[in-house]
Amino acid sequence: MGAPGVNGNRRFFSYSPGHQTNRGFRYWFQFLLLFCLALFVFFFIVSDSSLSWLDSYQLVFNRTRQISLFPPYLKAAPKAILTTTPLPSTAAPTGLRYHQGHPSNYQYIIDNPEVCKNQSPFLVLMVPVEPDNLAARDAIRQTWGKERLIQDKVVLTLFMLGSSVRGDVEQQQEKLKQENLQHNDLIQSNFMDTYNNLTIKTMVIMDWLATHCKTAAYSMKVDSDMFLNIDNLVIMLKKPDIPKTNYLTGMLMWNRPVVRSKGSKWYVSEELYPEPNYPTYTLGMGYIFSTDLPEKYVEVSKSITPFNIEDAYIGMCMKKLGLNPSSPPNPSQFQAYNQKYDRCSFSKVITYILGSSKQLVDYWTDLKKPGAPCT
Ligand SMILES: *[C@@H]1O[C@H](CO)[C@@H](O)[C@H](O)[C@H]1NC(C)=O
Ligand SMILES: *[C@@H]1O[C@H](CO)[C@@H](O)[C@H](O)[C@H]1NC(C)=O
Numbered sequence: 499m500g501a502p503g504v505n506g507n508r509r510f511f512s513y514s515p516g517h518q519t520n521r522g523f524r525y526w527f528q529f530l531l532l533f534c535l536a537l538f539v540f541f542f543i544v545s546d547s548s549l550s551w552l553d554s555y556q557l558v559f560n561r562t563r564q565i566s567l568f569p570p571y572l573k574a575a576p577k578a579i580l581t582t583t584p585l586p587s588t589a590a591p592t593g594l595r596y597h598q599g600h601p602s603n604y605q606y607i608i609d610n611p612e613v614c615k616n617q618s619p620f621l622v623l624m625v626p627v628e629p630d631n632l633a634a635r636d637a638i639r640q641t642w643g644k645e646r647l648i649q650d651k652v653v654l655t656l657f658m659l660g661s662s663v664r665g666d667v668e669q670q671q672e673k674l675k676q677e678n679l680q681h682n683d684l685i686q687s688n689f690m691d692t693y694n695n696l697t698i699k700t701m702v703i704m705d706w707l708a709t710h711c712k713t714a715a716y717s718m719k720v721d722s723d724m725f726l727n728i729d730n731l732v733i734m735l736k737k738p739d740i741p742k743t744n745y746l747t748g749m750l751m752w753n754r755p756v757v758r759s760k761g762s763k764w765y766v767s768e769e770l771y772p773e774p775n776y777p778t779y780t781l782g783m784g785y786i787f788s789t790d791l792p793e794k795y796v797e798v799s800k801s802i803t804p805f806n807i808e809d810a811y812i813g814m815c816m817k818k819l820g821l822n823p824s825s826p827p828n829p830s831q832f833q834a835y836n837q838k839y840d841r842c843s844f845s846k847v848i849t850y851i852l853g854s855s856k857q858l859v860d861y862w863t864d865l866k867k868p869g870a871p872c873t
Contacts, residue, residue: 599697599804599811601687601705601796607661607671608678608686613654614711620651621732622714622789624703627722628691629662629670632677634722637855639681641862642726649732654714656683657722658703660691693763693806696782700808701799708793715742717792720784725850725858727831734827734848735786745788746816746823748780749832749849754810770805779813780823783834784849794819839864845871 595602627634635657643655662670678684687702707717716735720726754776757764795815802814831848839861852858
């Protein structure tokens with residue numbers, strides 16, 4: 499004689515085998531119904547947004563490619579792809595590891611893996627340049643990239659290239675090989691060399707330094723359209739109070755707003771970079787860093803969505819590492835544009851952005867002629 503409630507409960511929970519099949523079928527039917535509803539909702543969202551069905555698919559697909567959503571076991575062998583021998587230029591990456599901006603997705607096609615071991619430089623200048631811009635490389639080889647010994651310190655200049663995207667690629671590749679045989683200063687990786695891929699280029703520079711040139715005290719990423727007063731730079735870096743680790747300096751940019759107008763060369767979507775401002779960063783024309791940093795950038799970059807503004811991206815890496823870029827000892831030495839050539843001011847600065855390779859050769863020649871630059 500139990501309480502009525504217990505009996506009632508029992509009845510609720512006990513059923514005959516016949517009822518079971520019936521219920522099983524009902525659950526299956528409910529599931530089907532829910533599935534159809536979910537499908538309906540999905541298509542409703544897709545048709546509601548301004549995107550086409552294919553776009554929506556791509557959006558989902560692109561997002562998963564760009565944002566690091568890879569399982570942690572991949573962290574065990576991030577460099578595996580780089581330890582393989584260089585593939586011919588036609589070979590595409592065998593599949594993305596981490597996001598598209600991460601250097602472990604790309605392989606070196608032309609390399610000079612021993613240059614740092616042979617010379618053990620104090621400073622390495624890494625110059626991103628387009629494969630077909632031989633004029634810029636030759637101007638640098640005649641000017642600030644010419645001397646190996648500056649203020650008693652070994653300085654090395656190397657050019658970083660991606661794969662050609664224009665013209666007769668095979669013929670260009672052959673020319674690049676010849677150029678490298680002559681100068682031994684080209685490093686080429688198999689990502690597409692385009693403006694929007696500059697973050698990849700910078701991260702490949704970082705990867706190369708981390709794997710081939712860790713013994714260099716300092717490195718500089720310096721654009722190919724720059725005037726660089728290399729003597730002043732080495733004098734600056736030899737100062738005893740310049741940090742030997744975790745050091746990044748150049749022309750500092752504070753609280754720069756992200757460009758959201760779609761037509762702009764510097765446009766970055768909210769999806770790729772949601773904050774309205776960039777963290778403090780050093781302007782991409784030329785920034786200098788202690789060579790312990792590249793390895794840290796490559797590692798931390800696994801967890802930072804890439805966007806096409808390479809210098810601000812390095813700023814993000816710094817922020818994520820809990821580090822701040824440093825102001826140079828004399829900030830006025832890092833200049834962007836100059837009004838017109840003036841021998842005295844060019845003898846005092848470290849950087850200026852130039853208009854052409856011819857300007858670089860002309861200004862350099864004038865600067866180096868005998869006689870005091872400032873009168
Ligand atoms: C996805 O990526 C492809 C190629 O990278 C691009 O053409 C396409 O516009 C992207 N789609 C969206 C919705 O971002
Ligand atoms: C950047 O490089 C990758 C790898 O080569 C390529 O798949 C992609 O299309 C390039 N993106 C742009 C915007 O050029």
